[in-house]
Amino acid sequence: MEFTEKHVLGLKDLLYRMSDDLLILGHRNSEWTGLGPILEEDIAFSSMAQDKIGQSLALYQILQELGENEPDVVAFMRNAEAFHSCKMVELPIGEYDFSLVRHFYFDHQSAIRMDMLKDTVVEPLQMVARKFRGEIKYHTMHADTWMKILGAGSAKGKERMQKAILENAGLALGMFELSDYEVELSESGIFAGEQALKSTWIETVSQKLESFGFNVPDWDTVTPVYGGRKGEHTADLQPLLDEMTEVFRIDPAAEW
Amino acid sequence: MYGNTYIENSEKQNKLTANEDPKKLAEFEARIAAGDKIEPHDWMPAEYRKQLVRMIEQHAHSEIIGSLPEGTWITRAPGFRRKLALMAKVQDEVGHAQLLYSAAETLGKSREDMLNDLIKGNSKYSNVFNYPALTWADSAVIAWLIDAGAIVNQLANSKGSYGPYVRALERICAEESFHLKYGHDNVVFLATGTPKQREMVQEALTRWWPPIMHFFGPSDKLSVHTEVLMRWKVKMGSNDDMRQTFLDMYVPKIWDLGLTLPDPNLKKNEETGKWDYTEPDWDEFKRVINGDGPCNKERLAVRRMAEEKGRWVRQAILKKDSQYVAPLS
Amino acid sequence: MKIKSLDPRITRAKIDENTQEGVLNPMDHFQTYEVFEQKKRGTHHCHVGSVHAPSAEMAIIFAKEQYTRRGQCVNLWVVKTSDVMVTEYLDSDIFETTETKSYRDPNSYKVMDRIKAFKERQTEL
Numbered sequence: 001m002e003f004t005e006k007h008v009l010g011l012k013d014l015l016y017r018m019s020d021d022l023l024i025l026g027h028r029n030s031e032w033t034g035l036g037p038i039l040e041e042d043i044a045f046s047s048m049a050q051d052k053i054g055q056s057l058a059l060y061q062i063l064q065e066l067g068e069n070e071p072d073v074v075a076f077m078r079n080a081e082a083f084h085s086c087k088m089v090e091l092p093i094g095e096y097d098f099s100l101v102r103h104f105y106f107d108h109q110s111a112i113r114m115d116m117l118k119d120t121v122v123e124p125l126q127m128v129a130r131k132f133r134g135e136i137k138y139h140t141m142h143a144d145t146w147m148k149i150l151g152a153g154s155a156k157g158k159e160r161m162q163k164a165i166l167e168n169a170g171l172a173l174g175m176f177e178l179s180d181y182e183v184e185l186s187e188s189g190i191f192a193g194e195q196a197l198k199s200t201w202i203e204t205v206s207q208k209l210e211s212f213g214f215n216v217p218d219w220d221t222v223t224p225v226y227g228g229r230k231g232e233h234t235a236d237l238q239p240l241l242d243e244m245t246e247v248f249r250i251d252p253a254a255e256w
Numbered sequence: 257m258y259g260n261t262y263i264e265n266s267e268k269q270n271k272l273t274a275n276e277d278p279k280k281l282a283e284f285e286a287r288i289a290a291g292d293k294i295e296p297h298d299w300m301p302a303e304y305r306k307q308l309v310r311m312i313e314q315h316a317h318s319e320i321i322g323s324l325p326e327g328t329w330i331t332r333a334p335g336f337r338r339k340l341a342l343m344a345k346v347q348d349e350v351g352h353a354q355l356l357y358s359a360a361e362t363l364g365k366s367r368e369d370m371l372n373d374l375i376k377g378n379s380k381y382s383n384v385f386n387y388p389a390l391t392w393a394d395s396a397v398i399a400w401l402i403d404a405g406a407i408v409n410q411l412a413n414s415k416g417s418y419g420p421y422v423r424a425l426e427r428i429c430a431e432e433s434f435h436l437k438y439g440h441d442n443v444v445f446l447a448t449g450t451p452k453q454r455e456m457v458q459e460a461l462t463r464w465w466p467p468i469m470h471f472f473g474p475s476d477k478l479s480v481h482t483e484v485l486m487r488w489k490v491k492m493g494s495n496d497d498m499r500q501t502f503l504d505m506y507v508p509k510i511w512d513l514g515l516t517l518p519d520p521n522l523k524k525n526e527e528t529g530k531w532d533y534t535e536p537d538w539d540e541f542k543r544v545i546n547g548d549g550p551c552n553k554e555r556l557a558v559r560r561m562a563e564e565k566g567r568w569v570r571q572a573i574l575k576k577d578s579q580y581v582a583p584l585s
Numbered sequence: 586m587k588i589k590s591l592d593p594r595i596t597r598a599k600i601d602e603n604t605q606e607g608v609l610n611p612m613d614h615f616q617t618y619e620v621f622e623q624k625k626r627g628t629h630h631c632h633v634g635s636v637h638a639p640s641a642e643m644a645i646i647f648a649k650e651q652y653t654r655r656g657q658c659v660n661l662w663v664v665k666t667s668d669v670m671v672t673e674y675l676d677s678d679i680f681e682t683t684e685t686k687s688y689r690d691p692n693s694y695k696v697m698d699r700i701k702a703f704k705e706r707q708t709e710l
Contacts, residue, residue: 030330030339031594033346034323035558037566038614039354040636040647046347047650050340057336072335092597096569138649145646149573149639157572240331243593247334247392251452255445256334256392298674328592351651358617358635367637368609375607388591424634431655553602554588554595560607561600570613573639581667583617583635 007188010181011122012066013084014191017229018113019059020085021175023075024237025106026052027244031093044142048103051135058131062124076245080238086228088171090237100150101164104143105172105205111136112200121189144208151212162214169217173198173224257349257406257432258318259382259471260495272484276301288489293419296362296585307490309363310379312421316356317374317381321555323349325389326398334392341438345399348431355427359420361582375560383541384467386549393446393453393460400439401464401506405471407432408502417489420585440509447513461510462518469519469536472499503531618644619669620652623660630662641665 003011029049036042060071068074089106093099114136117129150161176198185191206216227233247256273281280299287294294300323346330346333339357367373379384402389395407429414425446457473495476482485491493501504524510517521534544552586602588595614637621630633652638644644663653661672679687693 027331030343033330033343034320034327034350035562035565035594035598036350037569038637039320039350039357040638040651042350043347043354043654044647044650046343046350047654050343050347053336053340053343076335095565142646145642149643150569153572157568160568160572243331245334246332247329250392250456251450254450254453256338256449256453295674297671324592327594328590331593351654354636354651355634361617366611367614368611371614372609390591427634554590557588557600557602557604558590558595558598560604561598563607563609564604565598567607567613570615570639573643574612574615575639578612578616578639579667580612580616583666584619584669584671585632 001188003188004184006181007184007190008066010179010184010188011190012063012068013179013181013229014185015059015063015066015125016084017086017179019056019063019075020083021089021106022052022056022059022110024083024085024240025089025102026050026056027240028089028091028093029099029103032099037096048107048139048142051132051139055128055132055135058128059125062122062128065124076248078241080233080241081231083231083233083237083241084229085233085237086171086174086177087225087234088168088174088228090228090234090240091171092236095160097160097164098168100143100146101161101168102171103139104147105168106175107136107139107143108205108208109172109175109197109201111140112204113197116192116197116200120191125190144212147208147214148212151214158213165209165214166217169219169222170225173219173222174226174228176201177224177226177229179229257322257382257402257435258315258409259384259405260409260473260491260498272303272481273301285487288417288487293422294417295419296582301488303484304488304490305363307485308418308421309360309365311490312356312360312363312418313365313370313373314380314382316353316360316370317379318385319349319353319356320374321381321385321559322402323353324555324558325385325387325551326395328389329392329395332392338442342395342399345435345438348435352424352428352431355424356421358583359418359424362420362585364582366580366582371559371563375556375563377547377556380545382471383545383549384464384471385555386544386552387464387467388551390463391456391460393443393456394464396439396442396446396457397460397464398439399435400443401468401510402471403432403435403439404506405468405498405502407436408498408505409472412492412498415489416492423585444513447515458515461515465518466536466540469499469533470538470541472496472502474538474541500530503533507531615639617666618648618663619666620644620648621662621664622648622652622656622658623662624657626659630660635666636663638663 026049029045029052032042033046033049034042036045056075057071060068060074063074064070069077088102091098091102114129114132117125118133120126120129147161150157176194178194179185182193182195186193202219206219209216281301284294284298284300284304294304326342326349327346330342333342357370360370361367370379374381389398410425410429410432414422414429416422443457446453475496476494482491507517507522519534521532523532524530525532543549588600588602590596617635617637618641619635620633622633623630636644636647636651638647641663645661648661648663652658682689
């Protein structure tokens with residue numbers, strides 16, 4: 001079908017929410033590099049942060065084909081209000097319980113979203129979704145292995161994880177804030193929509209959490225933390241962006 | 257990233273092998289002389305084991321602490337290309353630490369004991385990492401020249417006599433060549449860039465030159481100790497030789513970019529074929545390596561924090577029936 | 586005093602400059618697993634090193650990034666180091682073969698001379 005202006009806006013919004021999420025979370029997770037709980041995990045976590053940033057780059061490249069600015073400009077030169085990322089990804093890394101639960105919530109979302117996009121009518125997006133399938137599969141394996149072992153571990157450790165699972169449920173649901181273009185996206189075969197994504201995600205993570213021995217959040221009563229997709233962010237995002245661009249701003253005309 | 261082992265010549269030299277079985281010692285030395293490798297459960301002189309543990313452990317510490325000065329710029333690396341490459345590089349340093357600790361473990365010291373000696377200040381690491389990476393350009397200079405120095409040393413050590421160390425170094429050297437290329441690329445962009453960028457990289461180079469000259473350590477004393485370690489292929493080249501190799505390979509490349517080095521005496525002596533330079537300040541080197549450098553305190557505190565933050569995670573998943581044995585090789 | 590670092594990550598971590606924390610106990614970094622990688626189908630798995638890990642499952646997760654993040658790999662094995670039985674180098678003389686075992690060597694079977702002589706005898710008849 002012929003894309004109208006609204007279809008393109010919807011596609012751009014979809015691409016921005018995906019790429020901004022990946023960029024910001026990749027940045028956050030990169031902060032663990034050299035500081036992880038054990039050398040081996042440090043290496044694994046750093047790889048996944050690199051993967052996320054690499055994936056965001058691929059998505060910004062599609063945006064560039066749609067007429068947006070080049071990736072380095074888009075990623076490093078916008079203010080917080082222009083970011084479509086959800087609030088969960090912008091929070092500081094905190095302790096490892098938070099970082100792991102965020103990783104578990106986010107990466108399952110990413111895996112399901114990419115899976116839904118493997119047959120999208122937007123060919124370059126279809127290619128990206130297929131290209132990164134292996135990377136994302138490892139990310140969810142990594143997250144599941146950690147959640148499983150902590151679920152079966154000491155009472156103290158399990159309690160910390162359980163707390164993080166429940167406390168961050170609302171932030172996680174914020175990932176699925178509806179777009180203004182849900183109808184256009186689904187009718188055109190671009191993307192089946194946030195609602196469908198959310199249902200599959202809830203089913204997946206609930207089943208996993210339960211099998212790992214954790215209490216599952218009561219999703220119906222959890223209040224989603226929205227706003228991020230519409231450019232409203234926590235106080236943590238702008239400082240992160242300022243930090244990201246500190247070197248760039250020394251000499252904006254330069255090639256780094 | 258590692259310069260050269262810092263050996264204190266404190267032993268009474270005739271005591272190095274005094275208590276060893278002469279027959280076994282002769283066999284051991286013959287094996288090394290024949291170019292054969294020593295493996296973990298082989299008989300080895302106590303001094304060989306001690307010096308190897310010390311050296312590999314220092315090397316591992318240097319990797320893990322070496323990830324910090326460059327890590328300073330991880331969240332601020334400009335643009336996708338630099339960001340991804342810097343993350344991959346710092347990740348490699350952590351990976352190298354993992355490989356090296358494992359190699360040292362085969363000699364009978366646990367990773368926990370080595371890390372404890374690091375954070376308690378009982379064990380050394382490359383002195384250069386006690387200096388700060390003040391600007392983005394510092395991280396570029398480190399990635400290029402410190403890694404270049406490390407490669408000179410590591411290539412030499414990869415021909416050493418201890419199997420597990422040699423195997424770890426083979427993998428490490430392959431990865432370091434990416435670091436060197438990345439670092440060079442980064443410096444070239446700055447040096448051929450805007451006036452501001454050139455200024456940044458020149459300043460960083462000027463700052464890092466004294467630590468770089470310190471990197472390979474002071475001239476070795478011609479002691480029996482050094483001679484024995486060379487014969488055992490623990491130490492693979494004199495500190496001065498390594499420094500000369502480094503200068504030979506990299507000073508021309510630095511000058512090629514129109515950058516200057518803060519040593520008026522630095523030049524290749526046509527007669528000797530060697531580089532003349534102003535003797536580095538070895539008092540400063542000793543002061544810093546013994547704890548009184550600009551970043552020593554921070555580096556160790558950060559390492560302590562990393563271990564402490566990870567404690568609950570590790571304890572939560574440690575299985576009670578776990579049994580430690582040293583890795584195989 | 587909290588460390589005010591050039592590294593914003595470190596400043597955010599609010600570390601006490603004089604912290605005495607972080608000292609490790611034995612087993613804090615778990616036991617070790619030996620790692621074997623298969624570079625492509627049809628080839629043998631080869632030993633590439635070891636990882637510290639709390640379980641075999643986690644050892645696989647760790648080994649994947651530590652040992653295959655650049656290279657080609659299609660399959661990984663991990664096995665607890667403590668489960669590996671090894672020979673002693675001291676006993677490596679057991680691997681020496683002697684000339685008396687030439688019957689195992691294909692080159693020690695040289696029948697052509699015999700066949701040739703046989704054929705010559707046949708024609709003489």
